[in-house]
Amino acid sequence: FNGLRIIDVSQPANPAEVGSFSNFRYAHDLQLSGSYVYLANDSGGLQLFDVANPAQPNLLDTKNSAGLAWGVAIDPGRRLIGLADRYGGFYLYRQDGISLKGTVVQANGHGFAGITINSSAGGSAVSDAGGLFIFNEPALGPQILTPTGAGYSFLPASQTVAVPTGLANIQFVVLPEPVQANISNGGGSLSYTATNGVTTTLTVPPGAVSSAVTLVLTPTVVLPPAGHAFAGHAFVLAAYQGGSELPNFSFDLPVSITL
Incomplete structure (x- = not known):
């Protein structure tokens, strides 16, 4: 009682x-x-x-x-x-009138259109010009939302939500997929184009590596210092040999980054 x-x-x-x-x-x-x-x-x-x-x-x-x-x-x-x-x-x-909403944004915070969000409970939604996606009358209970788009990766890769109330702020950041290149003693480069159309190029000069490596560049997001805005260009660079990452890898010569 x-x-x-x-x-x-x-x-x-x-x-x-x-x-x-x-x-x-x-x-x-x-x-x-x-x-x-x-x-x-x-x-x-x-x-x-x-x-x-x-x-x-x-x-x-x-x-x-x-x-x-x-x-x-x-x-x-x-x-x-x-x-x-x-x-x-x-x-x-x-329970009618329920909707599940979220946004897909670029690394600089601007909305991104055309990304499909799939629900593990069934159904999908597509982000509009402002990045907004809406599931109208979704199934009740927990479900996993997963964004998909050819040529893109997402942070986070998926989110678990619960209906009816869901999360207060469901957001996915869309990023270009990782790129890689085999770099030898003769040098080389690799580049990617961000969702805002700006290309970032990493150039490795001859002599910067003593033996051949595979460089993998993974676009990501970072928190800007106070009073600044993140322009949307950050990446993690890793080197591999024989399929294994080289945790202490360093270049023998300076490399350049061009935006």
Whole structure:
């Protein structure tokens, strides 16, 4: 007779209560979907909680029924919630009007269009000119969002979200794919073109390496110093021989970078 209680059973011999929400009703039944709890709460009706932080369950919504909310079932794919009421019959609710939004941006923070975002729960969305993508009426519960685009890599490569509320800020940074080149004692170069159309070229002069190596250049993003803006050109450079990375590799002569 005290609402929702969350118990940590990671140690079965020593279960511990980590959070609760007191509403002075009998909690007859519940269903868990991702980080959301659907609770049949006697005369308190159907209640939806966000338990992403188990220590502080957050009541998101309540639907009252005519009698006593006794049992609950959910169909995440169709966003349906069924509520059995001891005296009032059966109620079927649908969570409409839900959307899952995010952005795809370049390394300089500007939006990027034409990137497809796939959901592990089914469906996809494409970023618009401002980088915005929207899933309308997505499936309920946890799902993985993965961006795809030929010739690009992404940070992060994927994100796990939970519907209905999802994340406050879902964002992917689009970057050119890594490039590589085999460099010998005679020198060489490798380059990539950023999403804003600017080409970065790394030139290795003759004599800069004593034996042949494979250089792999991976575009990335960095946090700018205070008071500055990141222009969108940063990369990680690694050297390999025989398929193994050379962690202490250094050039024998200075190399040049041209933007």
